[in-house]
Amino acid sequence: MAKIVGAIVVDEQKCKGCGICVPACPFAVIELSEEVNGKGYHFAYMHYPEGCTGCMNCAIVCPDGVITVYRTKV
Amino acid sequence: MGELRLMKGNEALAEAAIRAGVDAYFGYPITPQSEVIEYLMAEKPEERTGMVVLQAESELAAINMVYGAAGAGKKVMTSSSSPGVSLKQEGLSYIAGAELPCVYANVVRGGPGLGTIQPSQADYFQSVKGGGHGDYKQIVLAPASVQEMADFVKLGFELAFQYRIAVLILSDGVIGQMMEKVELFEQMPRMSDDEIAEKYPWAVTGKKKGAERTIITSLDLDSRKMEEHNHHLQRKYAEIIDKEVRYELIQCDDAEYIIVAYGSSARIAQKTIQLAREKGIKVGLLRLITLFPFPNVQIQELCKRGIKGWLAVEMSAGQMVEDVMLAVNGNGKVAHYGRYGGIVHTPEEVLQALEEKIIGE
Amino acid sequence: MSTITLEDIIKPENLVYKKTELLTDNVMSYCPGCGHGTAHRITMEVIEEFDLEEKTIGIAPVGCSVLAYEFMNIDMIQAAHGRAPAVATGIKRVYPNKIVFSYQGDGDLAAIGTAETIHACNRGERIVIIFINNGIYGMTGGQMAPTTLPGMISSTSPYGRVVESMGNPLKITELVAQLPGTYFVTRQAVHTPAAVRRTKRAIKKAFENQLTNKPGLSFVEIVSNCNSGWKMTPVDSNIWMEENMFPYYPLGDIKVDGELVKQK
Structure with missing residues (x-):
């Protein structure tokens, strides 16, 4: 049976680390990094990439439009 | 016609x-x-x-x-x-x-x-x-x-x-x-x-695909840019002062005194000039058409011709008179006359003011 | 099952969502987590999806979104505080075939610009107003807004809004819905994916109304957070918003196709 897999790419330098995307993810894929970007923000990243289905929820609620979403069937 | x-x-x-x-x-x-x-x-x-x-x-x-x-x-x-x-x-x-x-x-x-x-x-x-x-x-x-x-x-x-x-x-x-x-x-x-979009690229008429957007704003949080914008505005105003002064000289060729007025006060002042000249007073009228730009240079040239006194006539407590004073710059007597609060002065009142405030003293 | 790597997924042909080209690459000046960015993005997505870029003129207000023209990649005019509906009226009246919208906050739209808002609505100007209500003056540092809730703390109501002396929060959206000039009036939010999807549909409907020259103004309120002004984390501010703002400012359509929606 085909399975849908997804991935996100976060523009780490533009992410402000607000964390709105974290609870928006139905599969707890996203967390805020321990590291900081050039502005000192703990940017979002895929902590559990295996769970991503490319549902776009994170990108849709991202106030800064820094998340790009990819999705395919395998 | x-x-x-x-x-x-x-x-x-x-x-x-x-x-x-x-x-x-x-x-x-x-x-x-x-x-x-x-x-x-x-x-x-x-x-x-x-x-x-x-x-x-x-x-x-x-x-x-x-x-x-x-x-x-x-x-x-x-x-x-x-x-x-x-x-x-x-x-x-x-x-x-x-x-x-x-x-x-x-x-x-x-x-x-x-x-x-x-x-x-x-x-x-x-x-x-x-x-x-x-x-x-x-x-x-x-x-x-x-x-x-x-x-x-x-x-x-x-x-x-x-x-x-x-x-x-x-x-x-x-x-x-x-x-x-x-x-x-x-x-x-x-x-x-279409003519507007072509002739006025500064106007917001919709951004063409692939083109830069147009923004109309008076805001710039970068003070250096805002100062430059102000410099640009001041250069524009200087050009307007240089090129766009408009005025009318009425019976000023032989005038010893000049009334400066605009709008309805200038109409009234024309009658004053007639009354004054009947009494032998050589007075002319500088009728301002542009108030900004103000005819500073023209007034200075008239001063050089030896105008003895200037009466600024306006329906106010004395506003334009300040610009006349700045232009005359001490090279002649300047006074104000005007009724205000909605009262329109008469030609006779203006003549009396001319005699008392400019000629008499 | 064969193992699939991120490289296998992150390929141009698998792209399903990226920021619209009708947002510039400028970093938005909004605080982290502020709903303004989302509202900007979905507005621009709607303009892109309707292919309206070449005929749309937007009006930026005074307030946090004063710099909206730095982010919205379309022709924009920045208006004096509260005057955006008048500015929009001026443009729409001389360009009836162009798409005109104003984007305003609560202080701009519901305090200093109340007259302009109500009269643009009442004249039935065929424009879109997008109204961000976060119950506070964000730009100037968190002062009380016309929409600040009773008891809510702000820098000019430091002990909470006292309605007896400071007045009641203004439900201007319900108010304009009563005017015959409004065609579509709705209140939405952008704090969850589902809310964003609903709001985008509402904005789409609003622009579609203008595009099809429907008789009246389309008014989309977005209840949003101001985590900086409310002094909370972004996530907490969204929870607080659900618990406190939504009961006072309930979400949903108030007027559709010129008809008031019957309250349940």
């Missing part, structure tokens, strides 16, 4: 707006200029030329409608009288900052506050010194006849678009309400949307 009509000043202004190919007029009623919007509504300019006429909810809204339509490159106008023009100052400051072209009229009434509905010239400072906040100027045209109420609409738009600046037709309750013969200029065409 153009069409001749007997009209009120306010009506002539309105008819000229239609004939000048104005795209929109946004106004709000106030005495003594309500005939402008009344005339426009009655004329159905949307049928004559496609011109939009809208009665706004306030003078504030009207000037901001002007700001929007002018920002989109259209030929747009408003008018009001003193208390209403005070309300428009916010929008006018934004228009100056964003460098938008527009024409508006102030049919001045006596103040301060709600004042009176009778004529006055007490909005001179507001008109020529900025009016709203920030360092800015507008071109101020002062009609002294119903004819000029019409002609200055056309001239006003030429100047407004040439310099991307607000042009104020500074009238008063006399000129707005009086009826005179006026020769109307021929109907001018309105510009198409």
